[in-house]
Amino acid sequence: MEMSPLSSALTSLSNLHSSNDGLVNIYTTSTHVGQSQDGHYTHIEHEAQAQAQAQAQAQAQGSVGPVPPMAHSTSAITSNEVAHARLHSHGHGHRPLSRTRSAPLPIGHPLLTAPPPHPHPSLHNNPLLLQQHQHQQQQQQQHQAFIKENQKHYLKQHIRATVLQRTSNKNLMENVDEETEAKLAQEMREERDDQEEIVVIDKDDEELPGQSSPLSPPDGVVHDLSQNGLNSSVHKTNNEEALNLSNSKLNGSEVDVRKDSSIHRNSAMSDGHIPHRPLARTQSSPLVTFSLPPRQDCSENASTVKLQFTTGLAYDGLMLKHQCSCMSSVNHPEHEGRLQSIWARLQERNLVTRCEKVKSRKATIDELQTCHSEPYTLLYGTSPFHRQKLDAKILEGLPLRFCMLPCGGVGVDSDTVWNDLHTSQAARMATGCVIELAFKVALGELRNGFALVRPPGHHAEVQQAMGFCFFNSIAITAKLLREKLKLNKIMVLDWDVHHGNGTQQMLYDDPNILYVSIHRHDDGHFFPGTGAPEECGQGAGTGFNVNISWSGGLDPPMGDAEYMAAFRSVVMPITRDFKPDLILVSAGFDATDGHPAPLGGYKITPTCFGHMTKQLMIHAEGKVVLALEGGYDLPSICDATEMCIKALLGDEIPPLKDDELMREPSKPALETLQNTIEIQGAYWPNLRQYGAGLHYSLLEVQKREQEEKDTVAALASMAIVTGRRSEMSESSQESEPMEET
Numbered sequence: 001m002e003m004s005p006l007s008s009a010l011t012s013l014s015n016l017h018s019s020n021d022g023l024v025n026i027y028t029t030s031t032h033v034g035q036s037q038d039g040h041y042t043h044i045e046h047e048a049q050a051q052a053q054a055q056a057q058a059q060a061q062g063s064v065g066p067v068p069p070m071a072h073s074t075s076a077i078t079s080n081e082v083a084h085a086r087l088h089s090h091g092h093g094h095r096p097l098s099r100t101r102s103a104p105l106p107i108g109h110p111l112l113t114a115p116p117p118h119p120h121p122s123l124h125n126n127p128l129l130l131q132q133h134q135h136q137q138q139q140q141q142q143h144q145a146f147i148k149e150n151q152k153h154y155l156k157q158h159i160r161a162t163v164l165q166r167t168s169n170k171n172l173m174e175n176v177d178e179e180t181e182a183k184l185a186q187e188m189r190e191e192r193d194d195q196e197e198i199v200v201i202d203k204d205d206e207e208l209p210g211q212s213s214p215l216s217p218p219d220g221v222v223h224d225l226s227q228n229g230l231n232s233s234v235h236k237t238n239n240e241e242a243l244n245l246s247n248s249k250l251n252g253s254e255v256d257v258r259k260d261s262s263i264h265r266n267s268a269m270s271d272g273h274i275p276h277r278p279l280a281r282t283q284s285s286p287l288v289t290f291s292l293p294p295r296q297d298c299s300e301n302a303s304t305v306k307l308q309f310t311t312g313l314a315y316d317g318l319m320l321k322h323q324c325s326c327m328s329s330v331n332h333p334e335h336e337g338r339l340q341s342i343w344a345r346l347q348e349r350n351l352v353t354r355c356e357k358v359k360s361r362k363a364t365i366d367e368l369q370t371c372h373s374e375p376y377t378l379l380y381g382t383s384p385f386h387r388q389k390l391d392a393k394i395l396e397g398l399p400l401r402f403c404m405l406p407c408g409g410v411g412v413d414s415d416t417v418w419n420d421l422h423t424s425q426a427a428r429m430a431t432g433c434v435i436e437l438a439f440k441v442a443l444g445e446l447r448n449g450f451a452l453v454r455p456p457g458h459h460a461e462v463q464q465a466m467g468f469c470f471f472n473s474i475a476i477t478a479k480l481l482r483e484k485l486k487l488n489k490i491m492v493l494d495w496d497v498h499h500g501n502g503t504q505q506m507l508y509d510d511p512n513i514l515y516v517s518i519h520r521h522d523d524g525h526f527f528p529g530t531g532a533p534e535e536c537g538q539g540a541g542t543g544f545n546v547n548i549s550w551s552g553g554l555d556p557p558m559g560d561a562e563y564m565a566a567f568r569s570v571v572m573p574i575t576r577d578f579k580p581d582l583i584l585v586s587a588g589f590d591a592t593d594g595h596p597a598p599l600g601g602y603k604i605t606p607t608c609f610g611h612m613t614k615q616l617m618i619h620a621e622g623k624v625v626l627a628l629e630g631g632y633d634l635p636s637i638c639d640a641t642e643m644c645i646k647a648l649l650g651d652e653i654p655p656l657k658d659d660e661l662m663r664e665p666s667k668p669a670l671e672t673l674q675n676t677i678e679i680q681g682a683y684w685p686n687l688r689q690y691g692a693g694l695h696y697s698l699l700e701v702q703k704r705e706q707e708e709k710d711t712v713a714a715l716a717s718m719a720i721v722t723g724r725r726s727e728m729s730e731s732s733q734e735s736e737p738m739e740e741t
Contacts, residue, residue: 355645
């Protein structure tokens with residue numbers, strides 16, 4: 001049958017698009033064309049078009065004779081329809097079915113990987129169709145180049161987004177041991193050689209060694225795209241299939257990023273065994289892990305933590321829970337705000353960071369029984385549940401004096417509150433902190449230290465809690481240092497304005513522990529009424545208990561001049577003679593200005609406490625440990641604690657005020673010091689030489705001391721010069737020749 005030129009062109013165009021065994025059918029459309037959601041055109045078939053298609057298929061299959069017209073075909077193909085078909089063929093070339101989501105053929109089919117077909121010979125006869133075909137090939141090549149160009153950018157952006165998300169949680173950035181990683185990488189390489197895998201290697205994004213970026217993957221990221229038993233490589237024309245598969249793998253599988261190369265392993269190994277790295281070192285992200293510097297080997301310090309050789313600081317928030325059940329600090333001077341204020345001041349002055357924080361712990365029952373009786377420790381040192389099980393006979397010998405306080409709470413006496421839930425734990429924590437700090441200083445792990453603790457302890461006796469105190473931390477620590485570390489001599493200095501009656505009681509007969517107390521006594525009329533100058537110890541401990549007991553009330557109140565006079569005339573001379581191995585200080589600051597008369601009433605400045613700490617550091621190789629006792633005016637105790645810690649750190653302490661430097665000690669103070677020297681002179685003979693200079697002011701004493709030093713230095717230099725002259729004269733006489741006779 002003879003065909004018109006227009007029908008011949010349509011037949012050639014149909015043959016071109018049906019070359020792959022009829023897999024692709026091209027339909028020309030009429031002017032009524034719509035577009036569906038997936039981007040393909042919805043065509044309304046024309047009768048003439050259907051007839052032209054049937055003729056083209058019959059001619060391609062080699063059929064002879066005309067194709068019978070369809071029953072409903074009545075119209076011929078118009079020129080408008082041909083132009084419309086050319087327009088759609090030129091602007092919207094169909095992509096191969098291998099790249100659609102509903103491809104009927106499996107991925108990797110030969111038809112999908114075959115090279116693009118050559119132009120049909122009939123196209124050479126029609127320049128217009130040939131031009132359209134070349135334009136389609138050019139678009140397809142540009143599309144493939146675009147996919148290839150943007151494939152690595154897509155993966156890189158995906159990795160960067162995940163890395164940015166991962167950096168928001170630094171706790172997930174765990175280091176991986178290099179040796180383990182190298183071993184795992186070697187195992188994966190061996191298994192990868194045994195398996196046929198399809199990989200896409202992004203070499204363009206590889207970075208030079210040492211140029212890692214937190215926003216890009218490490219060197220040579222290799223993604224395993226094998227799935228469902230694929231055993232052939234992906235052709236360049238199928239980059240979009242590989243990209244789709246890689247996206248699915250990135251969303252649902254784990255990616256291991258290694259130091260040398262990063263590998264996506266095959267999700268279905270032939271042997272069914274996939275070696276995983278230990279779960280303790282896995283990352284929560286399925287996409288990327290960080291390559292961090294190798295972890296430093298700290299096996300040598302795994303058992304013991306090496307502390308910085310500086311000032312130690314002991315503190316624990318558990319001690320804040322000790323408070324009256326009325327939950328008010330108005331009627332209770334010893335409250336949790338004392339520690340909170342001091343700790344805030346130390347942080348404000350950056351002193352906490354300069355010190356070594358000592359790990360806190362609670363004292364054991366056995367440690368408490370070093371100085372307290374067993375019934376006492378079981379009553380005040382155990383939990384409420386345990387106390388209910390105690391036998392009533394055990395507590396018969398204790399002087400129990402629990403009472404109701406005016407505020408509605410419970411107390412041991414009118415001042416010492418008791419919290420059934422927290423007091424025992426807080427008191428044990430206070431004692432444990434002092435013990436731990438003192439042991440580290442004694443062992444040389446720390447230079448010195450300050451224990452910021454409460455409740456205080458120096459009033460607690462063997463079987464009686466009183467004066468805000470439950471366990472005598474200083475006395476227990478001193479005893480344990482003697483028993484556990486075998487220290488030969490320990491000195492305990494108590495500069496709290498109240499006498500440490502409990503500490504004196506526990507150490508009264510111990511010749512290896514020297515107890516010195518500077519306190520307000522007023523002939524026994526000031527709490528607790530103990531600590532008279534005549535109380536010097538008993539038995540072997542006679543002479544190792546020294547009380548500097550101020551009398552005369554507050555007329556005038558004691559100040560820096562009186563305390564510095566006591567230090568230079570009594571405390572320091574006895575310390576030099578005793579030669580302690582370690583000094584413990586019951587550092588109560590209730591002698592500072594700001595405390596009312598019932599709590600102190602003295603006028604000691606915080607700077608004075610700093611200077612006293614400096615003088616103590618001259619002895620015992622600087623091993624000085626301070627433990628907070630009393631002190632209830634918040635600004636004063638904050639200032640005093642700051643000065644003492646600065647002194648322990650070696651900072652320069654400001655000088656005392658000029659009026660205190662030039663002021664002579666008061667008459668009551670001179671009487672107290674003379675009485676103390678007279679009593680203690682029997683045990684410390686060197687004290688008597690300091691009685692003559694008690695009335696000097698501190699400035700005058702410093703001037704006299706400087707003159708004495710200059711005199712001694714001048715005498716020493718004169719002796720050296722005289723010795724040299726005598727040596728020179730002797731040598732000159734020996735060198736003179738004898739006269740000839």
